[in-house]
Amino acid sequence: MDLRHLRYFVAVAEELNFSRAAARLHMAQPPLSQTIKQLEHELGFALLRRTTRRVELTAAGVAFLEDAQEILAAVDTAGDRAARVAAGRLGRLVVGCVGSTTYSLLPQLARRMRSELPDVEFAFRGEMLSPDQVDALREGSLDLGVMRRPADTAGLSLTSIRQERxxxxxxxxxxxxxxxxxxxxxxxxxxxxxxxxxxxxxxxxxxxxxxxxxxxxxxxxxxxxxxxxxxxxxxxxxxxxxxxxxxxxxxxxxxxxxxxxxxxDSELVAATRAGDESPVLVRALGVLTELAAPISE
CATH class of the missing domain: 3.40.190.10 (Periplasmic binding protein-like II)
Structure with a gap:
C-alpha cells in the first residue's frame, strides 16, 4: 500500500462512481478499478460494494475512508509546512541588538518581519553588549546579532551593515x-x-x-x-x-x-553562526540590510 492507493480509494469513495473518480484523477477507469481491487486484496476485506447501478462503501470502507482522508491531509500539511520552512516563512529566530540599534533599527525590523512573516516566531533581545551577543551566538541561544565588529570572530560570519558617525x-x-x-x-x-x-x-x-x-x-x-x-x-x-x-x-x-x-565612523555588523543558512535567517538579513541604509550625513 502506498499514498497512490489511498488517493485513488478516496476519490472513488467520495465520488461513489468509478467514471467520475477516474476523470477527477485524470486517468482511465480500468487501471483505477484494478488498483482498488489490489488494495482490497492486500487488506483482506472489501471496501466497496459494486452493482451495475451504483457503488457503495462497506462498513469497513467507511472507517478506512476516514483514516485515509486524515493521512492524506497530514501528508499535504507536512509538505506545505516544509515548503514554508524552505521559503523562510516558518520557523523561529532570536535577534540581539546593541543599545543604539535597540532604539533605531529594532522597532522597524520587528514590525517589518512580523508583517512579512506572520508565521515565524521572533524573539528580540535589546541592549546586548557585543561580546554578550558573540557568546549567545556560539551557545545557540541567539541566531542573529546586530553589533559593533567584535575582536574575536571565530565561528562567526559577519556582514557589514553600515558605517555610523x-x-x-x-x-x-x-x-x-x-x-x-x-x-x-x-x-x-x-x-x-x-x-x-x-x-x-x-x-x-x-x-x-x-x-x-x-x-x-x-x-x-x-x-x-x-x-x-x-x-x-x-x-x-x-x-x-x-x-x-x-x-x-x-x-x-x-x-x-x-x-x-x-x-x-563605527561599523555596524550583522553576525550569525558560520555556516548557518537557515531560510528565515537569510530573509531576516535581507530585511535588516535594507532597513539599515546608510545614515545621511
Missing part, C-alpha cells in the same frame, strides 16, 4: 551644548560616561582608542551596561558620552546630541 551626548545645560559640532579635544578634560570596559563592550574600547590615537586621555567617571542608562546619566549631568549617531533616537529630556567632527 560618532556623536557626543551632552547635558543640555553644559557650555558645549551650544555648539553646532564638537571635536574630540573639546572633551579631553570632561568626565565621560562609557559602556562597561575591560573587554565587556566593543564601544568602550572604541572610545578609549579614539582618545589614545588623538593623544588624549579619556577621563571616565561612570561605566554602565546599557545605552539607556548611559543617556540617562548624561541627562542627569553626570558627564558626556560618545555614542553612535542612531543613539539620538533615544530622545531623553536634558540631552543634546552633537556630531564629532574628527573621529572615525
Amino acid at each position: 560618532m556623536w557626543a551626548a551632552v547635558p543640555h545645560d553644559h557650555p558645549l551644548a551650544a555648539r553646532d559640532e564638537l571635536r574630540l579635544e573639546d572633551l579631553h578634560d570632561e568626565e565621560l560616561i562609557v559602556h562597561a570596559g575591560a573587554g565587556r563592550s566593543v564601544m568602550s574600547g572604541l572610545v578609549h582608542d579614539m582618545f589614545r590615537e588623538a593623544g588624549l586621555t579619556a577621563v571616565v567617571a561612570h561605566e554602565v551596561a546599557e545605552t539607556s542608562t548611559l543617556v540617562t546619566f548624561v541627562a542627569g549631568g553626570l558627564g558626556i558620552a560618545v555614542v553612535p549617531e542612531p543613539t539620538a533616537a533615544l530622545a531623553v529630556p536634558g540631552v543634546v546630541y552633537l556630531p564629532l567632527a574628527d573621529v572615525p
Whole structure:
C-alpha cells in the first residue's frame, strides 16, 4: 500500500462512481478499478460494494475512508509546512541588538518581519553588549546579532551593515551644548560616561582608542551596561558620552546630541553562526540590510 492507493480509494469513495473518480484523477477507469481491487486484496476485506447501478462503501470502507482522508491531509500539511520552512516563512529566530540599534533599527525590523512573516516566531533581545551577543551566538541561544565588529570572530560570519558617525551626548545645560559640532579635544578634560570596559563592550574600547590615537586621555567617571542608562546619566549631568549617531533616537529630556567632527565612523555588523543558512535567517538579513541604509550625513 502506498499514498497512490489511498488517493485513488478516496476519490472513488467520495465520488461513489468509478467514471467520475477516474476523470477527477485524470486517468482511465480500468487501471483505477484494478488498483482498488489490489488494495482490497492486500487488506483482506472489501471496501466497496459494486452493482451495475451504483457503488457503495462497506462498513469497513467507511472507517478506512476516514483514516485515509486524515493521512492524506497530514501528508499535504507536512509538505506545505516544509515548503514554508524552505521559503523562510516558518520557523523561529532570536535577534540581539546593541543599545543604539535597540532604539533605531529594532522597532522597524520587528514590525517589518512580523508583517512579512506572520508565521515565524521572533524573539528580540535589546541592549546586548557585543561580546554578550558573540557568546549567545556560539551557545545557540541567539541566531542573529546586530553589533559593533567584535575582536574575536571565530565561528562567526559577519556582514557589514553600515558605517555610523560618532556623536557626543551632552547635558543640555553644559557650555558645549551650544555648539553646532564638537571635536574630540573639546572633551579631553570632561568626565565621560562609557559602556562597561575591560573587554565587556566593543564601544568602550572604541572610545578609549579614539582618545589614545588623538593623544588624549579619556577621563571616565561612570561605566554602565546599557545605552539607556548611559543617556540617562548624561541627562542627569553626570558627564558626556560618545555614542553612535542612531543613539539620538533615544530622545531623553536634558540631552543634546552633537556630531564629532574628527573621529572615525563605527561599523555596524550583522553576525550569525558560520555556516548557518537557515531560510528565515537569510530573509531576516535581507530585511535588516535594507532597513539599515546608510545614515545621511
